[in-house]
Amino acid sequence: MKISVDQSKCCGSGMCVLTDPDLFDQNEEDGTVVLLQEHPDAEHEATAKEAAGLCPAAAITVS
Numbered sequence: 241m242k243i244s245v246d247q248s249k250c251c252g253s254g255m256c257v258l259t260d261p262d263l264f265d266q267n268e269e270d271g272t273v274v275l276l277q278e279h280p281d282a283e284h285e286a287t288a289k290e291a292a293g294l295c296p297a298a299a300i301t302v303s
């Protein structure tokens with residue numbers, strides 16, 4: 241599994257951080273997403289996909 245984030249789309253809503261704080265954080269200056277794990281363990285697959293689905297800006301891709 242690979243997670244990608246598009247900083248230019250991110251609007252800083254923080255849904256991803258709420259969904260899985262092991263995978264995502266927010267930049268302290270502008271609130272945009274910070275990807276903590278590009279290739280997380282399989283145990284994070286469900287929450288990674290959930291975060292991608294919840295992101296209002298469609299800035300997260302899980303492949």
Ligand code: SF4
Nearest residue numbers: 250251253254256295
């Ligand atoms: S949920 Fe989407 S828009 Fe919100 S902070 Fe995360 S990546 Fe950015």
